[in-house]
Amino acid sequence: MTPPSRRRTLRSIVGTAAVLGLVLAGGLSATAATSEPSTPVPILPPDGTVMSYVVNIGQANPGQTRKAEKAVVAAGGVVVQSWPQIGVIVAQSDRAAFRDAIRVTGKNVVSSVGATRTAEVKDKVTGPGVPWGPGSSGWNQGKNKPVNGDEPSTPIPGSGSEQYTSLQWDMRMIQSDQANLVTDGSRNVLVGVLDSGIDPDHVDLKANIDVANSVDCTVGGRPDQSATGWYPTTSDHGTHVAGTIAAARNGVGIVGVAPNVRLASVKVVNDDGYIYPEYAICGFMWAAQQGMDVTNNSYYVDPFEFWCADQADQGAVQEAVRRAVNWSADKGVVSAAAAGNSALDLSTNTVDNGSPNDAPQPVARTINSGCLDLPAQLPGVVTVSSLTESGQLSSFSNRGLGQIDVAAPGSRIASTVPGGWAYKSGTSMASPHVAGVLALMKSVHPELTPAQMVDKLRADATATPCSPPQSNRGAACEGTTELNSYYGYGIVDALKAVQ
Known part of the structure; x- marks a missing residue:
């Protein structure tokens, strides 16, 4: 540093x-x-803004991870990376209500969920089934x-x-x-x-x-x-x-x-x-x-x-x-x-x-x-x-x-x-x-x-x-x-x- x-x-x-x-x-x-x-710092993205989240699972095992992955999708998110060894999923979503939704869809599985940044994601996942479509916004080189x-x-x-x-x-x-x-x-x-x-x-x-x-x-x-x-x-x-x-x-x-x-x-x-x-x-x-x-x-x-x-x-x-x-x-x-x-x-x-x-x-x-x-x-x-x-x-x-x-x-x-x-x-x-x-x-x-x-x-x-x-x-x-x-x-x- x-x-x-x-x-x-x-x-x-x-x-x-x-x-x-x-x-x-x-x-x-x-x-x-x-x-x-501590002083609150609300993160309130509007609908259509792709954000990144960590989803923590109550029990770190493959079975619970699969359930949590389904909960991510049901809440309007996309699974970017799963780490079943530690019970953590990295997800992206363009739904403003994603965090509230996954607390419902992942009830008894998900222990906590949090946005990882306050700015919109630039490193968006892409591919079939991704709601924000193909392509990537790239880096802000400026x-x-x-x-x-x-x-x-x-x-x-x-x-x-x-x-x-x-x-x-x-x-x-x-x-x-x-x-x-x-x-x-x-x-x-x-x-x-x-x-x-x-x-x-x-x-x-x-x-x-x-x-x-x-x-x-x-x-x-x-x-x-x-x-x-x-x-x-x-x-x-x-x-x-x-x-x-x-x-x-x-x-x-x-x-x-x-x-x-x-x-x-x-x-x-x-x-x-x-x-x-x-x-x-x-x-x-x-x-x-x-x-x-x-x-x-x-x-x-x-x-x-x-x-x-x-x-x-x-x-x-x-x-x-x-x-x-x-x-x-x-x-x-x-x-x-x-x-x-x-x-x-x-x-x-x-x-x-x-x-x-x-x-x-x-x-x-x-x-x-x-x-x-x-x-x-x-x-x-x-x-x-x-x-x-x-x-x-x-x-x-x-x-x-x-x-x-x-x-x-x-x-x-x-x-x-x-x-x-x-x-x-x-x-x-x-x-x-x-x-x-x-x-x-x-x-x-x-x-x-x-x-x-x-x-x-x-x-x-x-x-x-x-x-x-x-x-x-x-x-x-x-x-x-x-x-x-x-x-x-x-x-x-x-x-x-x-x-």
Whole structure:
């Protein structure tokens, strides 16, 4: 995730509570201190407007899923994708009364239903029997909001034939250069980059891209393995993230944290820059189905920076995404996520002025303890704050006691972009360092479960006391050296991860 001044303009570029115990950073603690109701954000599309919905089933099994699919059709909808493993259906409908209708047609089967966005769907499903007919409206290329409100990349001077490792202060901070003396990572380890796509021809990346396991999730939330669907189109964000994780050791460019592991491009950012819930759900489910070991999630799910459980639409989406994350963890996937770039204290924040970001105007709203940044605040997800080269919290980084697992470098990070190399800043850049460390850990300790990996990651982190409070870092640091609101359990340590 990139700095807060631009985060609102883009709005997507970023487990299981039982496995991690009662004090769980990055998900278990409340988003906000207040228990007051959150400000309603009604989503009231007129008839004829195609909208996207998640339909949650009370019991996750194939039989109940088939009943729910019939209920979707009876309510005037079209089934886009079913995930019977978690009891979630993604549907589209042009009926204003679809949500009310499916509560009737799906009585005793459907537990909740919610709109996944406030804007009309552009990635409409098409084909025989679809009421809005053939064809697709396509993307609004004119809007093209940068992923997570990205600043423009700053190119690194040079021809590209030189080695840029001298610029990689970040790798020295987390000791990945020392960890690589033990291992560069195993080819058996696969990292899913849930992002805007990876440049398939980049000299630093092409050797490590697993084409067979790459996918595009941005057309309705349905996995599509078309030959070029997972390529980057309007954003260099995913390519930059991928380089930090696993740029190859090849004598040119940079070297990633785990330069020998494989990368799968899981495209969850559409060409307008949005990561809608159905895309993220598809990404987590795909990662689990393909047997990935780690995912990186440098985004928050659009169009709400915080999804509130006390509102029907947002609560249904929160539940659907939670189910997907939990199922992936159950299948052996450990996930890292960016904490966000709004310079907020996630443990005390009670306002959200930038959501929904796909509406003509956002709603200034009160949020409460049931409002979560998805996926970063879900239990079991490793939540990462961002640091400067001096080791201080980046001015844009979110923080929060009980919210941050570990900290990692995120300011002015040198990495890959399509056709070259560039600097980027954001918690989006911090999270892939942790994903790379988890990939190294899995390479050396393949027997570890996701929960055990999170425990080890925290235990290995370099405990760091609160840095002196500064006016440009928002809330002052709270907590102890062992666990605080800026660094969580400490700065991630790649060397200890492989020991």
